[in-house]
Amino acid sequence: MLYLSTISWLQEGPFALYRWNSLKEDLPLFFHAFLYTIGISLGALALAFVLGIFFGILSATKNKGAVFLSRIYVEFFQNTPLLIQIFFIYYGLPLINIVLPVYLIGILCVGIYHGAYIAEVVRSGIGSVPRGQSEAAASQGFSYWETMFYVVLPQAWRMMLPPLTNQLVNLIKNTSTIAIISGADIMFTANSWSSMNLNYVPAFAFAGILYFILCFPLAKWARHMEEKNKKAYSR
Amino acid sequence: MDFSQQMQQLFTFNNMKFLFSGLLTTLYISGVAIFLSMIFGTLLAIFRNMQKGILKILATIYIEIVRNVPNLLWIFIIFLVFRLKSTPAGIISFTLFTTAALAEIVRGGLNGVSDGQKEAARSQGLKESQIMLYITLPQAFRSMLPAIISQFVTVIKDTSFLWSVLALQEFLGKANILMGRYAQTGQVFMLYGLVAIGYFIINFALSSLSRWLSRNWAKAY
Amino acid sequence: MKISKKIMLGMLLSLSLITLFACSKKEATSDKSNDSSSSNSQIQKIKDRGVLKVGVKEDVPNFGYMNPDTNKNEGMEIDIAKLIAKEITGSAKNIEYTGVTAKTRGPLLDNGEVDMVIATFTITDERKETYNFTTPYYExxxxxxxxxxxxxxxxxxxxxxxxxxxxxxxxxxxxxxxxxxxxxxxxxxxxxxxxxxxxxxxxxxxxxxxxxxxxxxxxxxxxxxxxxxxxxxxEYGIATKKSNDEVNTYLNKLIKKWQKDGTLDKIIKKWDLN
Incomplete structure (x- = not known):
């Protein structure tokens, strides 16, 4: 005890033990935030997937207008900050009487933003499948979209999976942006809770751990798949 | 107030200069961060590529932890734990984060250099460190430049967090300050539009360069 | 030979960066040890440095505001900072402004990035435990x-x-x-x-x-x-580090003096407050 009490940084300052104790008391708060982040991530993922596959296939057509349209979508959202898109919908749209709740803004903005990245993954995935495959499908009377969904995409799936998983990791990380417009996610909870009681270190350390738990296994798995693919194709 | 009046109020020389100075801050912070990250990222990549040893373990831990936690959280942590002014806090947090991302890019580049090259160099009597510096890194750099430029785009985009977190007056921050003054609907929309276009022009130019390089230059050898 | 120079340069650069990081850390820790002794005069330090480092608001018109038209800090709190700088260093120009928000002003003060914070900082009992506050200059x-x-x-x-x-x-x-x-x-x-x-x-x-x-x-x-x-x-007060009473006592004297001789009232009128 005597020894412990001489370690002053355990008694006072940002790392003090009592600060961690108060974290334990407010654990349900963080648990709720954890679920909120997962919810937003799932919603955004579903949206990003739909948009990504749609625009990815569109950009692989021979129709110039369709290709141009999907280029605009991809380039615009890949080259402007997510936060501006969020600000615009949060602050801008209500001025013309469109008021969306924060969680919906999170799903919409993060989903549309990552849809642009997934579209690129899908595009290069389609490009990796030999042209003969779709020609054969077309000769069997498949339409363009049918060819894509039944023939090309299933074959490209294995190549696409690692980059898609990496996108999911980035997507989860980017949901933290809605903390800036006070969405009740992990980041906002850590920030708001700690600005009340000044327990910054436990709050942000714990928030970091929560994000890590979500992201690390996915990132690891993506890398594992990538290695496997490399081996399979380098034979 | 009609639209043209609103615009007259907004588009003064001083307001535009004010906004532009924010853009310069954005570019300055991203530029310094990406430059430092390239140095540290290369070191980290070399460490992680070692056969074994404490450096390999440390580099691996650093990269995994940093990459799997949001950038925004690092900005908070750097600021609150190290208690720096906003500009150094911004630069350091982006360097910290981007170093990990670049380390993985550099590592990919290093692994892509064929073993034959290294063996040839070895047979010429070059030391391992010399091989790394004269043979492997230059070739790897060439192949990974497109990815580095894409990372630059990411950094430029993400520095937009710095106003809301650190009150650092970068591009989006300046627009926010102006919005406190010019709050008419048209003005708010115009300001978001201006900032979005500003970011887009710079980032689109960089992404195009990155794409062009990966098509024409990176695979040239 | 040419290339080995490059390597040297690169190594030097990264070394200097690492030491830079290390130093900034050391500075922070040595700062703390200084606090406990607090024997050396903080005011003298500012005098020697020749620059007063002040944390101010940049988004509060009339108090602390970065005016887009002039790109300069302005407001009543800036005027107070100028007066203090004049008092300590002899010229109102010797100020280094750091923009702060409600969130950032505390940590910046803790770390010694700023000597004082004049940024619509409300005096509360809770905050008094962490920082020193002068008598209020504005209510x-x-x-x-x-x-x-x-x-x-x-x-x-x-x-x-x-x-x-x-x-x-x-x-x-x-x-x-x-x-x-x-x-x-x-x-x-x-x-x-x-x-x-x-x-x-x-x-x-x-x-x-x-x-x-x-x-x-x-x-x-x-x-x-x-x-x-x-x-x-x-009530707004000027905040300084808790560990250092000297600056606070000094500032208190100044504020009281300016309250008496009407300097403060003049500033408040100048910015159309009250």
Missing amino acids: DQVGFLVKKSDDFSDIKSLDGKTIGVAQSATTKQALEQKAKELGISFKYLELGSYPELKTALTSKRIDAFSVDKSILSGYVDKSTEILDDGFSPQ
Whole structure:
């Protein structure tokens, strides 16, 4: 005890033990935030997937207008900050009487933003499948979209999976942006809770751990798949 | 107030200069961060590529932890734990984060250099460190430049967090300050539009360069 | 030979960077040890340095504001900072401004990045435990900025509405207390900066933007008004490090002097406050 009490940084300052104790008391708060982040991530993922596959296939057509349209979508959202898109919908749209709740803004903005990245993954995935495959499908009377969904995409799936998983990791990380417009996610909870009681270190350390738990296994798995693919194709 | 009046109020020389100075801050912070990250990222990549040893373990831990936690959280942590002014806090947090991302890019580049090259160099009597510096890194750099430029785009985009977190007056921050003054609907929309276009022009130019390089230059050898 | 020079340069560069990081850390720790002794004069240090480092607001018109037209800091708090700089270093020009927010001012003071914070910093008992405050140089109360078209008349009419407050400010606690007294309730929205809050009001994200009235006065325009109702008196003091009483005593003397000889009143009038 005597020894412990001489370690002053355990008694006072940002790392003090009592600060961690108060974290334990407010654990349900963080648990709720954890679920909120997962919810937003799932919603955004579903949206990003739909948009990504749609625009990815569109950009692989021979129709110039369709290709141009999907280029605009991809380039615009890949080259402007997510936060501006969020600000615009949060602050801008209500001025013309469109008021969306924060969680919906999170799903919409993060989903549309990552849809642009997934579209690129899908595009290069389609490009990796030999042209003969779709020609054969077309000769069997498949339409363009049918060819894509039944023939090309299933074959490209294995190549696409690692980059898609990496996108999911980035997507989860980017949901933290809605903390800036006070969405009740992990980041906002850590920030708001700690600005009340000044327990910054436990709050942000714990928030970091929560994000890590979500992201690390996915990132690891993506890398594992990538290695496997490399081996399979380098034979 | 009609639209043209609103615009007259907004588009003064001083307001535009004010906004532009924010853009310069954005570019300055991203530029310094990406430059430092390239140095540290290369070191980290070399460490992680070692056969074994404490450096390999440390580099691996650093990269995994940093990459799997949001950038925004690092900005908070750097600021609150190290208690720096906003500009150094911004630069350091982006360097910290981007170093990990670049380390993985550099590592990919290093692994892509064929073993034959290294063996040839070895047979010429070059030391391992010399091989790394004269043979492997230059070739790897060439192949990974497109990815580095894409990372630059990411950094430029993400520095937009710095106003809301650190009150650092970068591009989006300046627009926010102006919005406190010019709050008419048209003005708010115009300001978001201006900032979005500003970011887009710079980032689109960089992404195009990155794409062009990966098509024409990176695979040239 | 040429290339080995390059390597040397690269190594030197990375070394210097590493030491730079290490030094900034060391500085922080040695700073702490200084605090406990606090024997060497802090004022003398500022004199030797020749520059006063002040944390000021940059988004509060009339108090501390970075004017887009001139790209200069201005406001009553800037004027006070200039007076102090003149007193210590001999010239009002020897100031290094650091922009702060409610969130950033505390940590910057802790780390010695700024000598003092003059940034609409409300004196509370809680904060007094962490920082030294001078006698108040300005008194204010919390108020509400609302849209004229919403027809709010007083605090009670805001029952059940969403109130926007700044993160890390005392406003939310004060509001909660007041609401309890009046038997009404508010919903809250916390945002990072005042301009963001103003935009939130314009875009109807919030029904009222609540913070000290003086701060609000910088954000009034044709379509918005400040409610007459105010509550919870707020006293602004200059904050310095807790560990160092010397600067605080020195500043207290100055403030008291300027209160007596009317200097402070003149500044307050100059910026149309009160």
